[in-house]
Amino acid sequence: MKINKLISLVVAGLLIATSIALAAYADPGNNNSNNKNKNKSTFGNSKFNDIDDDDVKWAKDPILRMTEKGFIKGYGNGFFQPKKPVTQLEAIIMALRVAGEEPKAISYADLISLGKKNFKFKNLISLWAEGYVDLALEEGIIDEDDLRNLNSSAKRYEVAKYMVRAIGLENEAEDNMDADLDFENDENVPDGYEGYVYVAIDRGIMTVYPNGMFLPNKPVTRAEMAIILYRIDENGDYDTDYEKFTGEVVSIDRQDREITLEISGNDRTFDLANTVYVTFDDKKGSLSDIEAGDDVKITVNDDDKVIRIDVDRALDEKDIFTGRVLAIDEDELTLLVSGNQRTFDVDADVDILFDDQDGTVDDIIKGDWVKIYVDSDDDVIKVELTRDLEDFDTYDGEVEYVDSDEITIQDGSTERNFDFASGVQVFFDDYDTGDVNDIEDGDDVVLIVNEDEDVVTITVDRALEEVDTYNGRVLAIDEDEIRLLIGGNERTFDVDASVDVVFDDQDGTVDDIIKGDWVKIYVDSDDDVIKVELTRDLEDFDTYDGEVTYVDSDEITIMDGSTERNFDFDSNVQVFFDDDEMGDVDDIDDGDDVELIVDEDDGVVTVIVDKEL
Known part of the structure; x- marks a missing residue:
């Protein structure tokens, strides 16, 4: 089929980037007696200062209509910049908007930010655009090759592809890859784009210029994009047979x-x-x-x-807020929004939309990430969640054991053990949020557990302690004090023998910490250490004293009394001299008095040399 109806489109004045004033834009619906008032311009005074010039006023009504619908945005300072080319990324986002996919793109962005959805192009795409790009890839609007030049100007043949794919006409484009493109410079359309250009013109989404050329490599301006969006929005179903x-x-x-x-x-x-x-x-x-x-x-x-x-009515005005649920009942919803608590009135029959189906207020749990729609009376009229609807169980009890992976509580006479979900939320009194490291044995907690028996939310019945954390190398430790090298400075903290000591594989005691260990300590407001974390497994060490008889970069031999002992150095061996100065094995000499700390594989992990460096 040839695209002879182009002639009628051109005659009707549906041309991009021409200075002819087009009466069709004043009343695009004037050929439909059932809709003759639907599309008349309702915009008296322009909200933009730069769309009344003679060379762009042909696009004024589409610009105002499309910005009002949110398909294309202004610059917030009274300017639209109609002659500025759109980037490929902007064109992709506009294609999603006009196809009604923006809410889904926003939900994808929420999922990506929460770590619930993988997005492998984080190093290429700005954070704010991740949801749009992920959805465009998933929907087949763009290919991975399109990600290379997202910030470059979008050419007409590229916009044709994005728009045709976004409105579901991919198959039609594929069927017309060999169709006759009835304009003069058709050979300039890149291979693989002929069908998209054909469909864009055939459906009246894009047109040729008055000189009979399509100019496929010409960048699309913002004014031109407004008209393209306008045509798609007006046609709506993209198929006159529907x-x-x-x-x-x-x-x-x-x-x-x-x-x-x-x-x-x-x-x-x-x-x-x-x-x-x-x-x-x-x-x-x-x-x-x-x-x-x-x-x-x-x-x-x-x-x-x-x-x-x-x-056939205006959309009710409403505000939108996104945040973490702190509390909810049949009357009120409290959210943490950008670090601030906000409480909204909510009715039991409010619309609750999960990813897979509708739900009720009772299906929302503390810790959920939600988007709420609030009317002019500050009442919540809709709540959207970025997860599927599922049933949860609730358990109360006292913590018997907790680490970074699991928790055990005593629920009455029953001991219960659960793993933590990957995004577990931890709340303390006054809605303070913490993490699992802030939970202690003996705490009274409420656990919300999903269908996989994983804990998704923990509410701890106490205030969150103000805690400072420090990372450093252990210089000395006993049952009363721990001395660390932190950023080149020595600091000493009080420590109790019963303090929580957490190794990579299991819990330990103060006695299991050795000089040279790299630790993270948690210190309360009284400067007392309340927890120590180590980046190694718990193991037993032996200690040997003696005089060095031989040393090189790989091993050391000492005379321990009448016994000669030889050990290899661990790959991360630490060497200390008097006043806790740190050196390396090259600073050790024959005849030095040393203390060696040796691991279970007979590798030396720490050497303490009895001399100044």
Whole structure:
């Protein structure tokens, strides 16, 4: 099929980057008697200072409409910069927005930031864009090769690919890779992009210039992008063969994916597609924004599923907050939002949306990461979560044992042991958040446990102690004090024989720490050590004293009384001299009096030399 309808599109004035003022943009719906008032411009005074010039005013109405819907953004200072080229990354994000995929991209960003979703291109992509890029890759809008030049200007053939793929016309593009491109410079379209350019023109998303050329390598400006988005948004279903129905919403069930309309006095139920594009008079919305009694127009695809719903009213104004749940009941929701606590009114029948299905207020647990929608009365009208709906069990008890991987509590007469989930949340009194290292034996706790028997949330019934941490090399330790070399300075701390000492593999005691160990200590407000962590396994050491008879970089021989002993050096051997000065094995001489600390493999881990360095 040739694309002769290009002529009519050009005549109608749907041209990009031309200075001709196009009457079609004043009333794009003037050929449809059923919608003749739908698209008339409602924008009297421009909110941008740079779109009234003669060379860009042809794009003014699309710019205002698309910025109002949030598909393309201004610069926040009264300027739109219509002549500035869009980058490839910006074009990809706009493609996701106009296809109704931005909420999913935002949820992906939340999952990535929480470590619940892997994103292997973190070193290439800015943090704020990770969710968009991850979704675009997953949906096949872009390929991994497209990640190389995301900050470069997006060319027309690239925008054609992004938009065609985003609106679900990939198969049509593949079928038309050999189609006749009816413009003069068709040979300039790169291999593999012919089908996308064909479909973009055939569907009226993009057009040729008045000189009959498409100019595939020309960067797309922000004004041109606004028009491309405008055309996609106006067409909506991207296929004139799709059926449309107009009626009043009787009910909508997001969990069962159904919507029932009253059409000409009769109720009719339609299945909802997995992704439904929802628009209101002024901007994009979601299924949860639709209410019984709304007048809507729905678009149904070839599978008899609703893919688009246009709602004939303005979208209710609401604020959006994202944060960690600190407390929730049937009346109030308290969140930690950007380090501050905020409490909102919430009703028991508020919309609760999990990743896989709808839920209730009772399904939200302390520690959940949520996005809430709040109306002008400060009431929560919707809560979105970045996890699937699941059942949780709650256990109360006293901590008998805890380390970085697991916890054991005494629940009445029953001892219970659980592993920690990877993102476990720990709360103390006054909603202070800590981590599992702050939990101590004897603490009273409430555990929330998921279906895999892993602890996802711990509430500790006490205040979180103010604790300082220090990392350093042990210079000396006994049952009363520990002396560390920290950043080149010596510091001494009080330590009790019963302090928690945690090795990589198990707990130990103060006696298991040796000179030269690298440790992390936790110190309370009284400057007392409350915990010591070591980066090695617990093992037994032997100590030998004697005079050096031979030493090189690999081994040492000493005369211990009448016994000659020979040992290899451990790869990380530490060597100390008087006044705890540190050297290396090359500083040890024959005849030196030394003390050797030797591990279970007979390797010397520490040498203490009885002389000054």
